[in-house]
Amino acid sequence: MSERLTVTYRVRSDAAGIEARAKGIAVEQSVEMPLEAIDAPAVLSDIVGAVEAIEPAGDGVFSVRIGLALDTIGADAGQLMNMLFGNTSLQDDVILADVDLPASLNAAFGGPAQGLAALRERLGVPNRALTGSALKPQGMPVERLAHLAERFALGGLDFIKDDHGLADQRYSPALERIPAVADAVGRATRSTGHPTRYIPSLSGDLDAMRAQMRVARDAGLDCAMLAPMIAGFATLATLAREFPDFVLFAHPALGGAARIAPDLLLGKLFRLFGAGGIIFPNYGGRFGYSTETCQRLAGNARHTDDGLRAALPIPAGGMTLARTGEILDFYGPDTMLLIGGNLLMAREHIVEEAARFAQAVANHRHGRA
Amino acid sequence: MSERLTVTYRVRSDAAGIEARAKGIAVEQSVEMPLEAIDAPAVLSDIVGAVEAIEPAGDGVFSVRIGLALDTIGADAGQLMNMLFGNTSLQDDVILADVDLPASLNAAFGGPAQGLAALRERLGVPNRALTGSALKPQGMPVERLAHLAERFALGGLDFIKDDHGLADQRYSPALERIPAVADAVGRATRSTGHPTRYIPSLSGDLDAMRAQMRVARDAGLDCAMLAPMIAGFATLATLAREFPDFVLFAHPALGGAARIAPDLLLGKLFRLFGAGGIIFPNYGGRFGYSTETCQRLAGNARHTDDGLRAALPIPAGGMTLARTGEILDFYGPDTMLLIGGNLLMAREHIVEEAARFAQAVANHRHGRA
Numbered sequence: 001m002s003e004r005l006t007v008t009y010r011v012r013s014d015a016a017g018i019e020a021r022a023k024g025i026a027v028e029q030s031v032e033m034p035l036e037a038i039d040a041p042a043v044l045s046d047i048v049g050a051v052e053a054i055e056p057a058g059d060g061v062f063s064v065r066i067g068l069a070l071d072t073i074g075a076d077a078g079q080l081m082n083m084l085f086g087n088t089s090l091q092d093d094v095i096l097a098d099v100d101l102p103a104s105l106n107a108a109f110g111g112p113a114q115g116l117a118a119l120r121e122r123l124g125v126p127n128r129a130l131t132g133s134a135l136k137p138q139g140m141p142v143e144r145l146a147h148l149a150e151r152f153a154l155g156g157l158d159f160i161k162d163d164h165g166l167a168d169q170r171y172s173p174a175l176e177r178i179p180a181v182a183d184a185v186g187r188a189t190r191s192t193g194h195p196t197r198y199i200p201s202l203s204g205d206l207d208a209m210r211a212q213m214r215v216a217r218d219a220g221l222d223c224a225m226l227a228p229m230i231a232g233f234a235t236l237a238t239l240a241r242e243f244p245d246f247v248l249f250a251h252p253a254l255g256g257a258a259r260i261a262p263d264l265l266l267g268k269l270f271r272l273f274g275a276g277g278i279i280f281p282n283y284g285g286r287f288g289y290s291t292e293t294c295q296r297l298a299g300n301a302r303h304t305d306d307g308l309r310a311a312l313p314i315p316a317g318g319m320t321l322a323r324t325g326e327i328l329d330f331y332g333p334d335t336m337l338l339i340g341g342n343l344l345m346a347r348e349h350i351v352e353e354a355a356r357f358a359q360a361v362a363n364h365r366h367g368r369a
Numbered sequence: 370m371s372e373r374l375t376v377t378y379r380v381r382s383d384a385a386g387i388e389a390r391a392k393g394i395a396v397e398q399s400v401e402m403p404l405e406a407i408d409a410p411a412v413l414s415d416i417v418g419a420v421e422a423i424e425p426a427g428d429g430v431f432s433v434r435i436g437l438a439l440d441t442i443g444a445d446a447g448q449l450m451n452m453l454f455g456n457t458s459l460q461d462d463v464i465l466a467d468v469d470l471p472a473s474l475n476a477a478f479g480g481p482a483q484g485l486a487a488l489r490e491r492l493g494v495p496n497r498a499l500t501g502s503a504l505k506p507q508g509m510p511v512e513r514l515a516h517l518a519e520r521f522a523l524g525g526l527d528f529i530k531d532d533h534g535l536a537d538q539r540y541s542p543a544l545e546r547i548p549a550v551a552d553a554v555g556r557a558t559r560s561t562g563h564p565t566r567y568i569p570s571l572s573g574d575l576d577a578m579r580a581q582m583r584v585a586r587d588a589g590l591d592c593a594m595l596a597p598m599i600a601g602f603a604t605l606a607t608l609a610r611e612f613p614d615f616v617l618f619a620h621p622a623l624g625g626a627a628r629i630a631p632d633l634l635l636g637k638l639f640r641l642f643g644a645g646g647i648i649f650p651n652y653g654g655r656f657g658y659s660t661e662t663c664q665r666l667a668g669n670a671r672h673t674d675d676g677l678r679a680a681l682p683i684p685a686g687g688m689t690l691a692r693t694g695e696i697l698d699f700y701g702p703d704t705m706l707l708i709g710g711n712l713l714m715a716r717e718h719i720v721e722e723a724a725r726f727a728q729a730v731a732n733h734r735h736g737r738a
Contacts, residue, residue, distance in 0.1 A: 015700055024655070028655075030503060030506075030507070030532060030534070031506030031507060031508065031534070031710070032505060032506070032507075032532060032533075032710065033506050033532075033709060033710030033713055033714070034710050034711070034714055036714065037515075037710060037713040037714045037716060038506055039716065040506075040508070040509060040513070042508065043506050043508040043509060047506065047507060047508030048506075067546065070499070071508070071538060071540065072507055072534065072536075072538060073536075073537065074507070074536065074537060074538055074710045076536055076537060076572055076573050078536075078572060078574075078599040078600060079536040079537075079572055079575065081599055081623055082533065082536070082572075082596065082622050082623065083534070084533065085623060086533060086534075086596065086599070086622030086623055087533075087622060087656075087686075089622070089623050089624060089625050090621060090622075090624055090625070090650050090656045090657070090686075091655070091656055091657060092657045107628075112393075123531050123582045136400060136401060136402045136416075137399075137400030137401070137402050137407055137412050137416065138399070138400060138401075138408075138412075138416060138441055139400065139409065139411065139412035139415065139416030139438075139440070139441070140409060141411060163398070163401060163402075164401075164455060164456075165401060165441065165451065165452070165455075166442060166449065167442075167443065167445055167446060167447075167448040167451070168439060168448075169441060169442075169443055170440065170443065171440065171733075181718075203445055203447060203448055203451075204445050204447065204448075204602070204603055205447075205575055205601070205603035205604060205606070205607040206574055206575040206576070206601075206603075207575070207607075208445075208603070220714065227447075227451065227455065229598075230447040230450055230451055230455070230601065230602060231447060231601045231603070232574070232575075232599065232601025232602070232603075232604050233599060234573055234574035234575075234577070234601075235574060235575070235601050235604070238574040238576075250460060253451050253455030253456060253458070254450055254451065254454060254455055255459055256459070256625060256628050259625050259628070281459050283524060286393070286397075286460070287456075287459045287460055288460060288461045289459075316391070317456075317459075319395070323623070327451070331505075340401070340402065341401065341403050341406060342403070342404030344402055344403070344406040345403055345405065345406045347406060347683065350437075358513045
């Protein structure tokens, strides 16, 4: 019998129907055909999904654990997603809740080449939480975005990322923006002495992203961001493998609200595929994640007991300076706080506002973590 | 003012809150920051999303039309998805319902290089509906899949596709499977005289897919399939551009059940990005699409009044020979019927069962379309 990984689904069903429904998912996510039409014994024993457990989870929902053959996946990130939820994602009574990743699969993908530890070392910040902001709005020309980045960096922030809407637009072409912002941030870091990191957002197909990362590397950068749900899972895995000196930040765009548990998709799978920073919608902001989801997601991102490197969890979305203390207490120091639009409200005082943000994080004494 | 595309969202809200919620989506899907912090007049006038209409749609849901600046997109399929639904996908009160694609965007992406018309011409089938089946189960070695393909082709089917679970697995490596199945189908077509098409499933990153398509072309094939939600939207667009002699079939895996209207995502957007065949879950099978969704989806796939080529709609998922007449009446002749697992139930009589299927479609006199 070939090695299996165990997948947990949450299935809406009545008690009488759940066993048949669970078997249906096991078949759908493996051979996808009637078992009685399969005449190969090895396929029946080694490849067909196996229902391992069915447990009531309350409110007419069952937790269903299914063992899927690792042989069907190999080391292709897209194929892993396909086997976990490809067709079943089209059935609206099922949520993909969790995956127990076996050691062989962790080894095949490898997780982040660079994660939390590399970021702390590069920044020279061994203990405190990290700070970041975003370059916005899209529609601004390169020089204005570069100027804004310089002011954020003069305020002493650790990270400045492109807004995820910044792509390769005529008013701000990616291959011009990346070196121009890198230069501006470089000027500021020579003035502050703090090695602020610029995180450009990648767009286009794999080749376009490679070109953007080469330009980034030539400009002295070692971070980049992409949205795996848009770019494709294999695109993330390939870039992580080809640019092992970079920290890749995963953006949750197009991540959906509910069909795949966010702590699994963002916290566990994006890290598995190589993301060293995990951006996600914080609780209490303008998105719908609960505190429990956020806590589990952050925990999945930065655990290391699977032998892979910890990734940096980055709660974001409608964050304000006033919430700094609460959020740091909630997540602990191995976290980046990302305040975007709200810092921009300071307009001509952005340097000072960024400095207040950096200072608030530096001064925080953790109450909980 | 720059050109806009109009996006329709369905938003759950009370009447008192819908105007603010609509504005929130318009900001989220454009500049993603407080408008009062924007000091560039051109960004405010040209880039910020504009609420164009709000209409009650019943049951506490509103239809909200928002104009987004085309300048934010360029000709990047991923960036179009990002601007349509990137962050808003994370908010569970909103569904992406429809997009009015302006002529400039249609021209930028181009739709399928080869679609329904090319398929009819290559097959020499000007009028009737088309037939197909799938190679399953995964876990079988190359030679057994090739043998199965040959039997389907001997039965006179128009298309034989890889099951979407067939990737690049050690028991069936893609670069061995593609030419072997192509050879087997070729033998059958020389015997039947009918030019049955084999559609290999692509997997891995963009480079791996390119390699698979080159092997497919060398083997005389002109069709291939990929799942855009897994591979990345730009991956589909790039392959469509680089292999203009191929018909690309889009598989709905990981397409979700509800957050993006399937008639939009599969029927309209996948076609826009270059898919010439659109596989989707048929009503009345084991997936949740309604007859209305299926009808709209098929209509979106094969309309040509936008100047792009028609794509072939392919309802699938738990189809049976017994439903042939009903389904043909529902969709009309510009359709491929895909019967997968159910044909395989015939086991040693697969050639005859495939022939019955082909004959049933050929003999059908359309009652409706």
